[in-house]
Amino acid sequence: MYEHVDDNWICGRYGEDEPWMLGAVNPPVFESSLFAFPTAGALAGSLAAEDENYVYSRGTNPTVDLLQRKLAALERAERAKCFGSGMGAIAATISSLVSAGDHVIVLGAVYGPTTQFLRYLEKFGVSHTTVHTGDPAALDSAVRKNSRMLYLESPSYMRYGVVDIRAFAEWARGRGLTTVMDNTWATPIFQKPLTMGVDLVVHSLSKYIGGHSDLVGGVVAGPARLVRPLALTEYQLYGAALSAHEASKAIKGLRTLPIRMAAHQERGLRVAEFLVEHPAVRAVNHPGLPGHPGHELASAQMTGFSSVFSVELDTEDVAEVGRFVDALRHFRIGVSWGGYESLVNAPALTTLDSVRATMEIPVGLVRLSVGLEEPATLIADLANALEKP
Template sequence: MKFGTKAIHAGVEPDPSTGAIMTPIYQTSTYVQASPGDHKGYEYSRTHNPTRDALQKSIAALENGNHGLCFSSGLAAIDAVIKLLSPGDEVIAANDLYGGTYRMFTKVFAKYGIKFHFVSLEKADSISELINKNTKLIWLETPTNPMMNIIDIAAVSEIAKKHNLLLAVDNTFATPYLQNPMDMGADIVMHSVTKYLGGHSDVVMGALVVNDEKLKDDLAFIQNSCGATPGPQDCFLVLRGIKTLHIRMDRHCENGRKVAEFLKDHPKVENVYWPGLESHPNHEVAKKQMKDFGGMISFTLKGDSKAEAFRIMESFRFFSLAESLGGIESMVNHPATMTHASIPREERLKIGLLDSLIRLSVGIEDADDLIADLKAALA
């Protein structure tokens, strides 16, 4: 089944009682049992809900995985993965990752005795020297947030399998339309469903996809026991959003390329970070593991003026200054003071996250209008 067909049909069946073509919103907390224990698979909606079940099957299918689990946010999904570990275990993570992930690792789980190593993963060989008997998990994003670095998933997977480690990949920026980490050896694929999968800036949700049955059972136990599950209304909205994912992503990519090319040649712009540019580090890896290069772009200004970056971001007409990304509307973000403020400045500077760095989530508006907006703001 091709991706566009999966996006519309995978995991979704007509409602057996009415024939409704859209999965109904099962807005119920509990289910009537004919006798104690006779619940036909549904007993309480924290544990299972038919709307959520359909969404979990859909997301798993999109990622070419066997099992999907949805959570109340992307961070709740990450939280479940780290809860697989025990005190004394160690995690190797990219040194360029979402600020909320970094905050969770360092401020929440580190105090429970889990040790995190943050390193550049653009060269997979850098991982091996950190692996010891306590290492249990490699966590990576690709493209990374916000520097758009590309990590070779297959190369990291080879190392993970050699040392019997779990490999988890945050695939939020690429989406399953552009990249399928499970096909390259990942054990866990994570999504902030809030972003491209939902696609309309009206849902907060996270998801995990796995193949291994035991891993699924362990994560499902955490999902149910800790209770960070999404409601059926949100699941319905994401099921609706997924049906146009492939169409939206084509436009995000098309507009992203035009915006990146414009910024690359602008006299006020110092660096443009978009994996589709031939000058981008690991561009060849991106070509190998991605279908296209997405609508996420970061850039810095000549002179690295934070004040000038603020002036530009406050001047847009169509790029909305806001947290989040991946919606149909274009957004602009200042990572140093917004999404990545929890990362100490000295750590941010090590990876090139300068005070003038601006992150764009290029939407699906007309590209000419977006470029005119950028031109006016940068003037």
């Protein structure tokens, strides 16, 4: 056993000194849907704890399990369960915590399909209220006798506002609510919500953790008392399993996660610093900028900043936003983020006006994911697009 375990180690060799790996420096991909047993009794015993035993790969697979152990260690969690997508993890986590008649409180702007899923749950009698506030006491008016869960994201979706994680988690605990947080933006390298009182953390592995835009996956991490039941029921029954191949790609992604995040942070800030000074830009929503209203809090609860942020162009004209996006040559136009390539996405061009309005997203808001290209090239690209008439 090794005494000292740091995040770099966890992203690398942690969990890999197992006899079955035969010293392979790249963990084997267990391409088997099925694991056989010497006796029926052994099979029956394994089925009883299928989250811990290799029975069938919709349940647990050794390659996926290795990824789970690394992700749990990174989040300082007892357990982690991987899913075939971030939404798979989010949907299973929420449904494991609520029953018909329950109520969920959503804090601020969260990933659109998460809200859509909560709306979908209305047909099963689960309601939710979204509250936009920086003050936990203001949530008291949203709590009902049947409230079970507080769901949040920090920094928040598209606007990148910073939530006081400790304060809200403490508020929720005091009222018997389970707190679930989406930590995809920061990654466990820069933020560890479970150490701040959050009960369960969810991620899309499809972003920075995978890191190469070549996989879709998700994870939930937290105490065994919460992760085990959902691994044995919602995970099994929804069937949103992560394949061994996708897990293997995520394990490779983890190897470079710490250095990629350092590079993303540096490049993202250089681009943000250029934009904040530009006269055609109204605001830059990047919590790593000293002028951002949440910067102090962000610096206290995160150890770094990723490179996805939004820019508010000084315009109310959708066509002008379109011209800016189309003028970019190095930023590719697309959803998702967290890979090598820099990306741009403008909700005014891709989201219904009514949805944009409920999320309080202005017309001129453009999301950038700064990739690993040379920042000077990206800055020149943005400067050129901002100057277009």
